[in-house]
Amino acid sequence: MTTTVMAQDSDTFQFVDQSGNMVANGSTVTLSDLKEDLFLGNYISSGLSVKNTSATTARVRMVYDITTLDNGTFQICFPVNCMSRFETGAYTTTADNMSGGEQRDLQCEWFPTAYGVCKAQLSLEIMNAFNQKTADGPAVTLVFNYADPTDINVNVNINPAVANVYNLQGQSTSTSTGLRIVRLTNGKTLKLFTK
Amino acid sequence: MRRCCFFIISFFNFYIAVMLMTACSHIDEADRLIFVKSGPSVRCVLLEDFTGQRCVNCPRGAEVIEQLQEKYGDSTFIAVGIHGGPLAFKGNDKLMGLATDFGDEYFNHWNLEYQPVGLVNRHGAVNYTDWAATVKGELERPATLTIKAEADIMGDKVDIRLTMLGTDGTTSGKLQIWLLEDGIKAMQLMPNGTANSDYVHNHVLRTPVNGIWGEDFTIKEAEIKTTHHTQILDPAWNTANLSIVAFVYNDQGVQQACKGKVNM
Numbered sequence: 187m188t189t190t191v192m193a194q195d196s197d198t199f200q201f202v203d204q205s206g207n208m209v210a211n212g213s214t215v216t217l218s219d220l221k222e223d224l225f226l227g228n229y230i231s232s233g234l235s236v237k238n239t240s241a242t243t244a245r246v247r248m249v250y251d252i253t254t255l256d257n258g259t260f261q262i263c264f265p266v267n268c269m270s271r272f273e274t275g276a277y278t279t280t281a282d283n284m285s286g287g288e289q290r291d292l293q294c295e296w297f298p299t300a301y302g303v304c305k306a307q308l309s310l311e312i313m314n315a316f317n318q319k320t321a322d323g324p325a326v327t328l329v330f331n332y333a334d335p336t337d338i339n340v341n342v343n344i345n346p347a348v349a350n351v352y353n354l355q356g357q358s359t360s361t362s363t364g365l366r367i368v369r370l371t372n373g374k375t376l377k378l379f380t381k
Numbered sequence: 382m383r384r385c386c387f388f389i390i391s392f393f394n395f396y397i398a399v400m401l402m403t404a405c406s407h408i409d410e411a412d413r414l415i416f417v418k419s420g421p422s423v424r425c426v427l428l429e430d431f432t433g434q435r436c437v438n439c440p441r442g443a444e445v446i447e448q449l450q451e452k453y454g455d456s457t458f459i460a461v462g463i464h465g466g467p468l469a470f471k472g473n474d475k476l477m478g479l480a481t482d483f484g485d486e487y488f489n490h491w492n493l494e495y496q497p498v499g500l501v502n503r504h505g506a507v508n509y510t511d512w513a514a515t516v517k518g519e520l521e522r523p524a525t526l527t528i529k530a531e532a533d534i535m536g537d538k539v540d541i542r543l544t545m546l547g548t549d550g551t552t553s554g555k556l557q558i559w560l561l562e563d564g565i566k567a568m569q570l571m572p573n574g575t576a577n578s579d580y581v582h583n584h585v586l587r588t589p590v591n592g593i594w595g596e597d598f599t600i601k602e603a604e605i606k607t608t609h610h611t612q613i614l615d616p617a618w619n620t621a622n623l624s625i626v627a628f629v630y631n632d633q634g635v636q637q638a639c640k641g642k643v644n645m
Contacts, residue, residue: 224475225568225576226435259467266510267495268436270467280495280508291574293437 195321198240199310202289204233211324218331220298229261230330232294236264236310238284245313246323247281256302263293281313296330304330422548424524426453426516427628427638428460429500430509430584431488433468434479437570440580442497442509449516455584458516459626459640461561462585463487468496470568477567479585483593502635525549526600530641532625534614539643541590541610543627547600554631557595560587560612560643563622587618590625598629620645 201209209215217230238244252260252274260271265282284290296304310323353359430446432439446460464470465484472478491500498506501515529544541558561584569580589595590612600606614620620643628638 224473225470226570261467263437266438266441267497267508268433268438268468269495272467280510282510291437293574 434470436468528639555595556598
């Protein structure tokens with residue numbers, strides 16, 4: 187019995203975030219910014235693209251495994267078609283060529299219909315002209331989180347750490363009494379008053 | 382440009398011959414005019430483009446359709462835009478949507494998984510990147526009947542007349558008639574992720590005329606059949622941009638299709 191070990195190629199294609207930064211292979215990206223749009227509806231965008239970082243044309247497809255889908259629709263439009271999924275499961279896109287340096291938006295979004303979570307792992311696969319996989323590309327895990335902003339349990343579950351504490355003059359402080367502005371690691375700020 | 386809807390001259394010659402035969406019953410059977418095959422009928426190809434206003438890659442599919450229409454002519458290569466599935470937009474009080482319940486029914490019936498995707502003569506789902514090759518292959522197949530479609534606006538209705546001629550054996554299946562509209566300006570998500578409010582949607586399926594799945598139809602070789610249908614106009618439709626698509630399909634796919642302009 188022969189076992190074939192698939193080559194790893196995490197360089198030819200890279201995931202790129204909306205700021206243009208490379209997303210490292212194996213990263214988990216947490217997303218919670220709900221956009222409300224009259225045309226598109228309510229959605230949380232991944233903001234991710236895929237870039238062919240090489241100088242030559244290469245062929246790629248994606249395997250996406252939706253492990254959690256509390257509600258709504260998971261959508262991805264890569265590399266040539268748009269797919270909407272209403273159920274968890276592993277799916278594979280068609281393959282397409284991307285020219286050297288080309289960057290293509292995934293249009294990967296979750297359209298929630300209620301508070302909840304959607305998790306999916308996206309894995310790129312490098313293909314040859316005969317649509318045979320030649321190497322595994324990078325993978326990222328997306329966690330879409332649509333949480334009730336008034337729900338105190340949300341903060342408890344996320345359990346963000348305190349990044350910094352400021353006094354009313356905006357100066358960093360270590361005092362534990364009086365009125366302070368607390369910045370958390372999840373980017374939120376709180377006003378706290380302790381006697 | 383190939384014309385496949387109907388061979389008008391040969392058909393009307395045949396029609397006159399039939400009239401003469403029925404009017405002159407005393408003519409000896411051996412002397413009567415008979416139907417003579419003039420070779421296989423030219424096939425038109427029907428592409429059902431399952432599209433959606435919220436599908437970023439669907440404008441790329443529309444570009445492929447434009448190229449194929451330029452190459453073959455829009456009466457030989459007949460494209461119909463069916464707005465259905467999860468990326469179709471049903472509209473709201475601010476924005477016009479082109480999605481319909483029957484569009485969803487077609488999308489679900491064919492178990493389609495992605496968009497844009499097309500059915501070429503109903504031989505299964507074809508990705509838009511493969512439409513050109515599939516259409517070319519389908520055009521090379523002979524057809525077993527011809528269809529001629531005529532339509533006129535009569536007040537608040539469209540008057541639709543079809544004439545079919547069986548040209549090879551017996552063809553059985555369903556006859557489907559659709560009403561399309563061109564030149565609809567409505568929102569479309571573009572490949573670069575932006576929303577274009579001035580996008581022009583062409584060959585949009587507005588309504589099936591004779592039911593979602595058509596009506597039973599059988600025609601024998603040399604037989605002529607005519608049908609007459611009417612469709613009430615929706616005030617939202619631009620009557621200057623309407624056309625009719627008629628086709629006969631069965632388990633082996635679309636056997637013949639025809640497109641005709643709706644005359645004002």
